[in-house]
Amino acid sequence: MELSIDTxxxxxxxxxxxxxxxxxxxxxxxxxxxxxxxxxxxxxLLSRLRVDRSDLAAVFVCTxxxxxxxxxxxxxxxxxxxxxxxxxxxxxxxxEIEAYQYGACGRPVCALHRAGxxxxxxxxxxxxxxxxxxxxxxxxxxPNEMMAQLPAGALLCGEEDDALEELLAxxxxxxxxxxxxxxxxxxxxxxRLAAGRADDVRALAPMYLREPAxxxxxxxx
Numbered sequence: 001m002e003l004s005i006d007t008x009x010x011x012x013x014x015x016x017x018x019x020x021x022x023x024x025x026x027x028x029x030x031x032x033x034x035x036x037x038x039x040x041x042x043x044x045l046l047s048r049l050r051v052d053r054s055d056l057a058a059v060f061v062c063t064x065x066x067x068x069x070x071x072x073x074x075x076x077x078x079x080x081x082x083x084x085x086x087x088x089x090x091x092x093x094x095x096e097i098e099a100y101q102y103g104a105c106g107r108p109v110c111a112l113h114r115a116g117x118x119x120x121x122x123x124x125x126x127x128x129x130x131x132x133x134x135x136x137x138x139x140x141x142x143p144n145e146m147m148a149q150l151p152a153g154a155l156l157c158g159e160e161d162d163a164l165e166e167l168l169a170x171x172x173x174x175x176x177x178x179x180x181x182x183x184x185x186x187x188x189x190x191x192r193l194a195a196g197r198a199d200d201v202r203a204l205a206p207m208y209l210r211e212p213a214x215x216x217x218x219x220x221x
Contacts, residue, residue: 001051002058002190003042003081004182007034007074008066008094009113009159014042015182016049020190022183024049034073042077056087058198060189062180063091064207065121065138066113071206079201088198090189093207095123095138097185098157098178103127108135108151111178112158120146120164121209124154132188140209147171 001023006013012034015025026045030037046053061078064071075091082089098111104127112122120143124136135151150156157178158164165175192198 001055002060002186002193003056003078004060004186004189005038005042005074005078006062006094006097006180006182006185007038007070008062008064008180009070010067011159011179012038012041012070012074013180013182013185014038014045015186016045016051017183017186017190019194020187022186025181025183027179027181030070032067032070034070038073038077053081053085056081056085058082058189058193059085059087059089060182060185060193061089061091061204062094062097062182062185063204064094065115065209066094068206068208071208075204075206079204082201088193089201089204090192090197091199091204092185092188092192093123093138094180095121096125096134097180097188098159099123099125100129100132100184100188101178102155102157102176103129103132105155108154110136110150110154110156112146112156112164112175114161114164115140115209117210118142122146124151138207138209143167143171147173 012030013027095111099109115121123138
């Protein structure tokens with residue numbers, strides 16, 4: 001059985017699966033309180049499904065991009081559990097998880113979300129799910145640059161965001177709703193694990209397309 005953890009935004013999600021097939025899942029609005037809510041929700045899900053930590057065979061985690069603090073909570077928790085229990089770990093990016101929900105649409109799928117500073121985080125993938133592949137890797141672009149690089153006929157999807165939808169509506173574009181529920185993470189990560197593509201628990205890190213603004217401060221001479 002596998003435990004999946006997604007804390008890339010204010011919507012958090014955890015799931016239990018068996019070989020990537022969903023057993024149980026919980027998705028909730030976290031109000032940026034991931035550090036206090038994540039593990040209690042994991043324990044609640046395990047208890048509800050009568051699963052012990054010793055029953056787990058792998059840990060899957062969403063690596064972002066997204067909120068700096070939220071991602072750190074999810075990735076560090078997943079790594080801690082994998083290390084403590086001696087389990088393999090697989091990380092999957094947020095944009096890929098969002099796009100995967102529309103993998104059967106027969107079109108390129110562009111997942112996107114606002115990233116601050118007037119930029120959009122986006123990436124493009126192509127199905128069907130059995131032949132899933134990345135067309136354009138995650139990147140940051142101003143909206144007009146993103147629109148100029150979109151493949152013809154691409155379907156846009158992302159977490160519900162009125163400001164983003166209004167921005168794109170000016171260009172005649174619409175965004176299909178997408179939440180990165182951990183069950184989609186479980187399916188993608190299981191395929192990688194089954195193919196022998198587990199991550200190094202020591203090296204796995206959140207995906208930040210832009211470095212945090214905070215850091216060591218320079219002192220005036």
